[in-house]
Amino acid sequence: MRRHGPGPDAPRPRRTVVPALLVFWLVIPLTPLLMWATATRWSGVARLPQDFGLHGWQEALDAGVIAALVRSGLLGVAVALIATPLGVMAGRALGWRLLHRSALPSLVLLGPVVLAPFAVAMGLDVVILRLGVPGEIAVVLVLSVFALPYTTFTMRATYLGLDPALEEQARVLGATPGRARRRVTLPAASTGLVTATGLAFLVGWSDYVVTLLIGGGQIVTAPMLIGASAAGSGNDALTSTLAISVSLPPMLALGAFTYAVARRRRAAHS
């Protein structure tokens, strides 16, 4: 007798349908962006752009997208340089349960994620102005705080998967505490470390409100160009082009990283 409807092998199609839906959900919103980036005219009634061209790209260059991307990149690197080491220390303490009451620091660390960046920026800007901290430094410090939860929780998960005994063995074999950490634990945690660095970088790379309000407009980054362009009407080609040029570098980096990890796994298995 043939079975009708969902049977024991129903999860199999679901295994392909769900990822397909996810990809669809992620890719569909990007399609108009890609089309606008190559359109010079696309009126509301038409399904496809009437005129194709690279106007948007020329306008993006005129708007200074290259310099803005460089500034965004530097900001991302600065944030990652501060937030990643702090996240490693905090994640190690939390992951290896080196604290008696680890719930409290976890809660405090979630603060920046829970609070709206706008609210934080609005309160902090006056304090920072009064302390006389230069805008550029203040932006890096505040964004590092926003990045800390991401780095900490990523590293916490990484350390949870590592055995503290590994480090102890290195100590037994005569390594100093610092050397044991650098040469034994950190290499084992490298995937988590790269992920944490990437997340911290993205916090600086993609921020608008803190960079503008705390930074006082001294650093004009790529998200500021996008925000300004998106606020105007008739800028669809420029806005899409800017959005794509901001998304591409991290996506390429992610692709390269995933490829490298996969290769290393394959090498380790063979």
Place this chain on the structure above:
Amino acid sequence: MSPRLVRLILPAALVGLAACAAPAPPAGSTSEDRSWSQISEQAAGQTVDLWMYGGDRQGNAYVDDVLTPAAAELGVTLRRVPVADTKDAMTRILAERQAGSEDGAVDLVWVNGDNFATGKQADAWRCGWSSQLPNMKFVAPDDALVTQDFGTAVEGCEAPWHKAQFTLVYDSARVAEPPTSMSGVLQWAQDHPGRFTYPAPPDFTGSVFIRQALYSASGGYAQVPAQFDQDAYDELAPDLWKALKDVAPSLWRQGRTYPRDSVALDRLYADGEVDMTMTYGPATLTKLVAEGTFPATTRVLPLDEGTIGNASFLAIPSSAGDAEGAMVVADLALSPEQQALKAAPETWGQFTVLDTDLLSGSDQGRFDDLPASDVVPAYDVLSRNANPELASAWVGPLDEGWRRVVLGAGS
């Protein structure tokens, strides 16, 4: 406390700083007692941060390619900070004001209406300077558009930059007998179902359309008090909502939906879906027709009762670190040369705030040389019987009232 805990708490404590904001003593506004030559001497070498709405590509290009090089010749470096909304600049200015900074990051802001009123209320503007700019002598002293900004007295706290005139636009090939008044326009819309609509407030242009309709429904702008008054609103608004609700079923898509902004409306007009559009910057029409975006038969639709006009300004925050440089830039922006360059439709197409009768012969020539247009009449024709803007306090209640009463009244 263990050292490990300290390591965790230190970064977290940074977050806690957010709670420490407290009010600062007032900085007070300055009045100018230096001579202009002293000011321009001090300005040399300063870097002026001009915060302006960055969504207008022509405006960005004018500032970057025309105004900035001209400022450099005066020894002032002009830096444009693009913002998505002028309110972002206001947030920064008010924070600097609260912190009592004297070396603020915002030196100059493109502003008018509500934002100017907010800053003035907070005493956040440097005042008494704009009336002393050398090029102010070319501005008519009794020009109400320049002395009042959406009902707030300017009082030397901002320098005029350009004028805007609300203008209705139609395609003469498709509208045989154009209406000549606002009530006529609404009647025309009812007689030609689906051929008219307007941007949904709070879009800037949609919002002024509502105010223009309010003047019309109330029997002229003189019947509407310029300062907001709840009693006046309660008395006048019902007629306005009735007029707009009556026309709604005859609008594009039966008034079930409205274009989200003026560009969306422009696109409907360009595609021939509607026969009329509207704009605050009619000077740009010439370019749109020349590029073929709008049909060649596009014409301006004058109203007998006149339309709403306003001006936008450059203001200097009281916390500005490079105020002298900012004054030099504001004066430069007001010069006949810059005003004429900016008025050219291919540059930005913004109407001058200068009174051309006050200019020298050669400067008048700059404005006479501006390309004449078949589409757009000169500013003095467009602004005939110009209606004043209502105080900015009117704008919010009208936009909100429209959303509650009219939106969704389509069939």
